[in-house]
Amino acid sequence: MPVIRTRRIAPVVGIAVAALLVGCTPGGGDDALIIYNAQHEQLTEEWTAAFTAETGIEVKLRHGGDSELANQIVQEGDASPADVFLTENSPAMALVEDAGLFAPIDEATLQRVPEQFRPSTGSWTGIAARDTVLVYNPELISEDELPASILELQDEKWQGQWGAAPGGADFQAIVSAILASEGEDATADWLVGMQRNAEIYRNNIVTMKAVNAGEVPMGIIYHYYWYRDQASTKENSGNTALHLFEPGDPGAFVSISGGGVLASSDRSDEAQQFLTWLVGEQGQTILGEGYSYEYPVATGIPARAPLPALESLGAPEIDPSTLNGPTVIDLMTEAGLL
Amino acid sequence: MLAIGVAAAAAIALIPVGYVVVSSIQTGLPRLIELLVRPRVAELTVNTVLLVVLGVAATLVVGIGGAWLVERTSLPLRRFFAIALAAPLAIPAFVTSYGWASVAPWLGGLGGAVLIAACAYSPLVYLPAVAALRGLDPALEESARSLGLGPWRVFARVVLPQLRMAAIGGGLVVGLHLLAEYGAFAFLEFGTFTTAIMDAYRANFGGALAAALGVVLAALCLLLVIGENRLRGTSRLSRSAASRPGGRADLGRWTAPAVLALLVFLSAAVLVPLSSVLRWSLSSGLDDWASVVPAAGQTVLLSVGGALVCLLVALPVAWLAVRHRGRISGTLEGAFYVAGSFPAIIVALALVGVTLTVAPMLYQTAVTVIVAYAILFLPRLLVPLRAGLAQISPAWEESARSLGVPPWRARLRVTVPLLVPAAASGAALVALGASNELTATLLLAPIGTETVATGFWSAASALDYVSAAPYALTLIALSVPAVHLMFSEATGRA
Numbered sequence: 050m051p052v053i054r055t056r057r058i059a060p061v062v063g064i065a066v067a068a069l070l071v072g073c074t075p076g077g078g079d080d081a082l083i084i085y086n087a088q089h090e091q092l093t094e095e096w097t098a099a100f101t102a103e104t105g106i107e108v109k110l111r112h113g114g115d116s117e118l119a120n121q122i123v124q125e126g127d128a129s130p131a132d133v134f135l136t137e138n139s140p141a142m143a144l145v146e147d148a149g150l151f152a153p154i155d156e157a158t159l160q161r162v163p164e165q166f167r168p169s170t171g172s173w174t175g176i177a178a179r180d181t182v183l184v185y186n187p188e189l190i191s192e193d194e195l196p197a198s199i200l201e202l203q204d205e206k207w208q209g210q211w212g213a214a215p216g217g218a219d220f221q222a223i224v225s226a227i228l229a230s231e232g233e234d235a236t237a238d239w240l241v242g243m244q245r246n247a248e249i250y251r252n253n254i255v256t257m258k259a260v261n262a263g264e265v266p267m268g269i270i271y272h273y274y275w276y277r278d279q280a281s282t283k284e285n286s287g288n289t290a291l292h293l294f295e296p297g298d299p300g301a302f303v304s305i306s307g308g309g310v311l312a313s314s315d316r317s318d319e320a321q322q323f324l325t326w327l328v329g330e331q332g333q334t335i336l337g338e339g340y341s342y343e344y345p346v347a348t349g350i351p352a353r354a355p356l357p358a359l360e361s362l363g364a365p366e367i368d369p370s371t372l373n374g375p376t377v378i379d380l381m382t383e384a385g386l387l
Numbered sequence: 388m389l390a391i392g393v394a395a396a397a398a399i400a401l402i403p404v405g406y407v408v409v410s411s412i413q414t415g416l417p418r419l420i421e422l423l424v425r426p427r428v429a430e431l432t433v434n435t436v437l438l439v440v441l442g443v444a445a446t447l448v449v450g451i452g453g454a455w456l457v458e459r460t461s462l463p464l465r466r467f468f469a470i471a472l473a474a475p476l477a478i479p480a481f482v483t484s485y486g487w488a489s490v491a492p493w494l495g496g497l498g499g500a501v502l503i504a505a506c507a508y509s510p511l512v513y514l515p516a517v518a519a520l521r522g523l524d525p526a527l528e529e530s531a532r533s534l535g536l537g538p539w540r541v542f543a544r545v546v547l548p549q550l551r552m553a554a555i556g557g558g559l560v561v562g563l564h565l566l567a568e569y570g571a572f573a574f575l576e577f578g579t580f581t582t583a584i585m586d587a588y589r590a591n592f593g594g595a596l597a598a599a600l601g602v603v604l605a606a607l608c609l610l611l612v613i614g615e616n617r618l619r620g621t622s623r624l625s626r627s628a629a630s631r632p633g634g635r636a637d638l639g640r641w642t643a644p645a646v647l648a649l650l651v652f653l654s655a656a657v658l659v660p661l662s663s664v665l666r667w668s669l670s671s672g673l674d675d676w677a678s679v680v681p682a683a684g685q686t687v688l689l690s691v692g693g694a695l696v697c698l699l700v701a702l703p704v705a706w707l708a709v710r711h712r713g714r715i716s717g718t719l720e721g722a723f724y725v726a727g728s729f730p731a732i733i734v735a736l737a738l739v740g741v742t743l744t745v746a747p748m749l750y751q752t753a754v755t756v757i758v759a760y761a762i763l764f765l766p767r768l769l770v771p772l773r774a775g776l777a778q779i780s781p782a783w784e785e786s787a788r789s790l791g792v793p794p795w796r797a798r799l800r801v802t803v804p805l806l807v808p809a810a811a812s813g814a815a816l817v818a819l820g821a822s823n824e825l826t827a828t829l830l831l832a833p834i835g836t837e838t839v840a841t842g843f844w845s846a847a848s849a850l851d852y853v854s855a856a857p858y859a860l861t862l863i864a865l866s867v868p869a870v871h872l873m874f875s876e877a878t879g880r881a
Contacts (some may be wrong), residue, residue: 051728083834090845109835111751113589119590128747130834218584251576254850260494270870378590385427387590 081107085131087115092341115141115218132314138222140374142307152312155321161328166346168370173309178344179271183292189266199300203242212248214267215386224300225372240384258285273342295362303364400726406737422599435579442504450512458520475656475873477866479823480507481570486660500577506656512557514877515768519553538636559615567730580604662879667856686838690821693760694814697768705772727766735830759827764820768813775809818871
């Protein structure tokens with residue numbers, strides 16, 4: 050019977066051999082710091098390369114979207130391989146925080162970040178900021194016709210007049226700001242208006258590109274996509290300008306990108322060290338001067354020219370840990386946007 | 388014993404089916420209805436169904452028309468066209484989509500999606516059609532011609548009906564690809580069930596909405612498979628004479644339009660994507676290429692691993708199906724085909740859920756990725772292996788045993804070597820599928836893993852065409868050997 054027994058275990062052995070074959074190859078030992086990264090891949094790679102060069106701590110990245118990785122961490126619970134979680138927006142951080150999976154952030158880190166750019170709970174910290182803007186095509190709509198509040202965009206007169214990318218966490222964060230300031234019913238109404246009025250795009254860049262190409266007169270994006278394109282080829286923004294909603298409006302929302310340390314991490318010292326470094330001079334300078342054009346949040350690090358100062362944007366005051374991702378996703382699903 | 392092993396493998400392969408059933412039970416009927424009876428789902432259904440109907444129709448026209456022109460007419464440059472029409476297979480659909488987006492950024496919607504479908508998937512009809520044409524008895528066509536029918540009439544009334552099987556089989560494969568394709572249609576902003584499930588996954592890591600949409604997608608796939616089975620029926624075409632090459636119809640004044648039509652198609656399917664990829668590659672620097680090298684290594688390891696596991700599972704399955712035919716072996720074999728018709732996104736969602744709850748140590752490891760590849764691509768190996776085994780008479784092995792050779796050696800020395808060609812070409816097809824696979828790899832890959840396909844996708848979705856190009860070029864280069872193999876299979880079977 051030896052033949053048959055071999056055949057029976059053959060698939061299992063095969064899987065094991067193949068797994069070993071593959072498992073052994075990629076670089077980095079098991080002692081690397083594991084970061085679940087929902088920030089722009091390029092920015093985080095710049096960060097971690099500099100961090101590793103300085104501290105000798107190896108880093109491995111798992112890339113994904115804000116909500117995807119946040120929900121993944123919640124599913125994984127205590128078994129999560131992640132040590133650090135970085136996002137583009139705060140609702141995903143709030144989701145992990147509500148599940149009680151974050152360790153408190155070191156005092157050294159918190160001191161570097163002004164209070165308005167981190168949650169009052171101190172269970173995670175802001176690492177960068179992004180401003181909501183209306184990008185428009187002056188050939189299709191003049192500046193004095195533009196809406197003063199993001200809430201006006203649900204009006205029937207704006208049907209087919211604006212674009213956005215509801216599938217991404219970026220836009221969902223803006224909706225969470227509307228939810229925090231206007232309440233659930235008003236937000237649901239606004240989303241119904243959006244479902245009727247808005248052209249749907251895949252992400253911020255595509256939205257901006259569509260405005261630039263004259264497919265749609267206006268679009269909601271974050272500021273830095275526009276500044277970045279202006280600084281390089283202007284290929285996707287040459288025909289457009291930016292409009293800011295009035296101060297205090299949910300449309301003037303400044304979204305906080307977050308960083309947190311998982312309570313389940315067995316490398317929590319290195320993880321805390323990474324966050325301290327991230328909001329320290331070097332981390333924030335890479336952010337402020339590098340590729341990204343996002344706003345640094347730490348004290349004393351200026352934004353890259355020609356960005357207007359972060360304090361001048363008139364952002365509505367919202368505690369970032371109160372921003373709610375799951376309710377927003379439910380509301381958007383009900384409105385037929387997801 | 389063998390059956391138990393195969394049954395265990397079948398149970399693993401059926402995890403996605405179980406996932407769909409369990410998650411729809413967990414979601415509960417009222418919530419399921421609430422999630423599915425929405426305008427958005429209606430829109431996705433219309434998009435997906437129209438895409439499959441129009442996309443399959445377009446590939447049938449191009450695939451069968453092309454095969455007939457190349458095989459049975461006086462078309463000039465036949466050898467060139469014969470190879471060129473198979474070439475789009477080396478360009479993954481999401482690369483075709485990227486190529487078109489870079490020359491025609493306004494392209495989108497159903498029109499764009501059908502265009503990409505026709506460009507990328509026509510070879511899946513063309514190759515079986517060529518193989519079928521080569522196997523047809525030319526006598527029928529000759530007598531039709533002798534009765535005074537022109538080339539188009541001969542095609543419509545004599546050739547086309549005989550290509551029914553190839554068309555139905557090719558159409559099914561195209562349909563399943565269209566249902567499962569994510570990258571190409573996400574790039575065009577054309578929403579199908581698969582892109583919507585991916586969006587739902589990203590918003591909520593699985594969750595009820597992804598599962599509910601998955602139920603519909605799985606149902607659509609099964610509908611196609613069952614529909615194909617019904618259409619195929621049991622009829623078989625026989626030929627009277629032994630192999631001889633068929634006569635060729637004279638195209639006459641239709642020569643120029645036919646050549647033009649083929650050139651238009653080839654420009655759309657090969658020239659546009661290839662020129663975009665090359666143009667962007669030229670502006671890429673060493674940095675862009677540096678990250679491709681490790682990604683190519685990962686891709687080769689994962690796809691070879693997938694092919695090996697498929698081989699290990701497919702051999703006993705084919706053995707049972709051919710040498711121990713019966714209800715049980717038939718059911719087991721069928722399970723693998725059903726599992727293989729499930730789209731990658733559902734297989735991946737199922738494996739994420741199952742590994743997290745049942746086998747957390749396998750979560751985010753290469754094992755799960757390879758299991759996913761094995762589930763998805765096993766039929767590509769099972770079909771040729773089964774056919775190969777059926778052609779090998781058990782009598783040969785028996786005669787070796789009658790000479791005193793023990794059974795296992797007889798099998799190893801007689802049967803296995805004869806199976807090598809079928810196994811090799813099947814394994815190559817598995818590896819090709821695995822190296823182009825996007826959705827399951829995105830969801831399941833271990834931390835820090837980047838394959839050529841995921842590397843391409845992350846650059847292309849950030850509209851970073853320059854860094855995406857080297858990945859695209861590498862994907863095409865990796866695909867060429869497998870496509871060459873498929874082409875010689877199809878043309879060598881005369």
